[in-house]
Structure formats: C-alpha cells, structure tokens
Amino acid sequence: MSPKNPPFECGQSPASPVIKRLRRMLTLSTEDLMDDFGEFSEFVKELNDYCWRLTKEEKRFLDSVLRLEKELKDSASFVIAVENVKECHVEVTEAVDSQIEITKETMDVQEEIxxxxFNEERRVDDRLAMLNKEMKPLLKRKRALQGEIRDDITKLISRRHSLVDLLDKQGELKEDLKPIEENMVKAKRVKRALEEMHRIAVADAGELGSSTVP
Incomplete structure (x- = not known):
C-alpha cells in the first residue's frame, strides 16, 4: 500500500479516497478548478497510479478526469490570460467611459460659461454702442473747446508779449522818473520860496493902506 493512501476497508476500492477527493474538487466551479489545478493534477496522477486496479466505472471516471486535466493544462493558462485581458479591458473601458462622462459634464459646464x-459680450457691445452715441456730441464739444483753448493761448501769448513791452516801458519810465524827482525836489523848494515871497508881497501890500489902492 502506498504511504499516502489511507487504509481502506475490505471490499472497498483502494482508489476510493482519491476518487472522493476528486469528486469533491469537481463540485468547484471551473474557474476555481483552474486556480487549484496543481492539487487537482496531483489527485488525478494518484488515481492513475491505481489504473490497473480500477473497476470499469472507475476507469471511465479516470479517463474523464485525465481528459479534463489535459485540457486544463493546455487551455487553463490561455483562458485565464484571456479572461485577465478581458477584465483589464473592461476596467480600462469603464475608466475611459467614466472619463468620457466627466469630460462631457465639464464640456456642458464650459458651454454654459x-x-x-457671449451674453455678457452682447451687453457690453450694446453699452459701447450707447456710449459711442453719447460720445459724439462730447467729442464735438471737446474739439470746440480745443479751438477755444488754442485761441486763448494765442491771446495769452500776445498779452504776455504786451506785458513784456509794458514792463520794459515801465523800467524806462522809472529811469526817466529819477531826474524828474530830483527836479521836483528843486521845484518844491522854489515853489515854497515863491509862495513865501508871494505871502510877503501880499503882507507888504496890505501895509500900504487903502489910499494907494487904485
């Protein structure tokens, strides 16, 4: 008896324990069976070691699990790889779909903005048009004011020139005034002397008496 085979009762097939294990594993889903392929393969190999002692039904069972083991060995990695690729593709697709929805939402928000x-721009354009209408008379008034300012500047410059001439004339008059003031001092002295002489003459005339008056 193989050391890894448990003892069996008389009349019981020596392969019964491993058959039970295989039958228990066959209750798993195909995906779980692919994941546990190593353990399943060990049990199939162990059952195959008893092939010369199996009954007809057990041999048919052995053939079934051998075919299944071979297909699992040949195809499980391919199936798992394809399913992994499919799962990855689904995840990527979901992520892209999510990004598409987010992008659409942001585009909707951007379109609203x-x-x-655009509405604000139209309001600004309307306001600008109104301001342009209001500016026309203001511009006309501004041009008129600029013309008046130019005329005033011309007049101011002319008057400044006149002022300079008058200031020069004033300076000349001040210079001319100096000898006049000197003569005025002399004239005042002469005038006072004349007034004094006049007073004396009047007084002397009064002393002559009325008889001498013609």
Missing part, C-alpha cells in the same frame, strides 16, 4: 460670456 461660454453662453454666459
């Missing part, structure tokens, strides 16, 4: 901006 653009609509608000």
């Amino acid at each position: 653009m609509g608000i901006c």
